[in-house]
Amino acid sequence: MSDHGKTPFLKKVFFAMWAMFTLVLLFSVVLLASELVRLGRNPLALPEALPELPKTPDTAPAETREVPLYFASPDGRLLVGETRPIAYTGRTVENCRNALGALIGGPITALQRVIPQSVGIRGMYLLDTGELIVDFTTALQTDARKSASEESLFVYSVVNTLAQPGLKGEKDIAVRSVRFLVGGLPPDETYPSHLDLSGPVTPDPQWMLATEGGQSNHA
C-alpha cells in the first residue's frame, strides 16, 4: 500500500476510536446522572465544597466541669462563687491552671476582679504533699492594690478556688494548700505589703459570703 493510500485508513480508525470513546463517556455520564437522581440529588447542581475535616485538638480535653471561682462581692468585702465551666483533665495541676486562668480573666457577673488582668502565671507545680506552688509574674507587684483587705481577698480567692475537690484529677492528688511565688521568688514586702506569705496557705471560709446553697460561709 502506498503512503497516499494509508492516510484515509488511519483516519477511519481514529474516528472509530473517537466515536467509541465518546459513546463510553456519554454512557458513563448518563449512568452517573441516573445514580444521582436515584439518590435524590440534582445532577446539574454545582459541586459542593468539600466538607471540612474535624480539627484534632492539640491537648485533648473536651470535658468540662462546673466549678465556682471566687471573686470579690460588689462592695469589695467578701468572696462570692461564680460557677463556670472549666476544662477538665486527669491532672489536678492542669485543672488548677485552667481555673486560675479563668480567675485572672475576671468575672462575667457584677462581682469584682481580685487579680489584675495584667498578671500572668509563670509556673504551677503540685507536690506529693498536696501543696500547689503558684508562681505569678511580677505584674502583681506593680498592678495589685496593696491593703490588708484587698491582699486577703486576693490570697483567699486563689486558695479557696484552687483547693476545691472539683479540680482534683481523677487519679491525681488534691490540692491542700497553696504556696505563692512572685517572679520565681518568695514574696517580699513589695507584694503583698501586709500579708505574710512565707508559708503555704490553706483554704479559709471566713472570707466567703454565705449563699443559699450553703456553698460558702461567713464566719
Next chain:
Amino acid sequence: MSPSSTSAAPPAPAAQPSSVEPAPRWVVVLDAGHGGDNAGESGPAGTLEKNVTLSVAAKAAALLEGSCQVVMTRTEDKSLGATARASAANSGRGSVFVSIHTGSSASPTANGIQIFVPSDTITTPAGRSIPTASARAGADASKALAQQLAKALAQSTSATSRGVHTVACRVFQGLNMPGVLVEIGFISNATEESLLADDGYQGKIAAGIASGVQAFLASGN
C-alpha cells in the same frame, strides 16, 4: 497561714524605776503604717496613706500619754520594714501593738473599718499549720483587743464595721504581745478619703483607738 507568734497577753505593766512605788504603766505601741518612699495607697484626690496613718497615730498617742506609756514606731516620714516595726514593739516592752493603715479596694463603694488579728497556729518548716497554746493565747488576747477597738471606733466615728478577720500579717511576725492591724477607712472611696484627710475626723479615729486600747487594758485580758 504562716507563723504569727504572739504570746499570751498582755504582759504585766512596766514598773517605774522609782522609790515611791508609782502605779505601773502599760506600754502601748502605735505603728503608723508605711512611710518614706513607701507611701502606701493613695486616694482619688491624692491623699497618701502614710500621711493619714502618721497623723492618726500621733493624735492617738497624745490621748493615751496621760494614762499609758506610748511607743511610736515612727514619728516622721521614714520608711520602715515590718520586722523593724515588730522589733521596736518588742524592745519597747509593749503591752499591746496597734498598726494603723487604710483600706483600698477595686470597688469604689468599699467603706468602713476592718481589723486583722494573728491566727492561733504556727507553721512548721514543712509548711503545716499547727495550733499551739501560746499562739492560741496570743490570738485570743488579740481578738479581745480587736473587739474593744471595733466597738470604740464604731462609737467614735459611726463608720461601718467590717468585722475582725484572722490573717497572718507581716507585722505580727515575732511580735510578743497582743497585736492588731486596723484599717481605719477606705482611702479608695472618695467620700472616706475626704474624711480620712480631715483633721476632725482623724481625731475621732484617734479617740476610738485610745478608748478601745484603754478598755482592753482595763479588762485585764
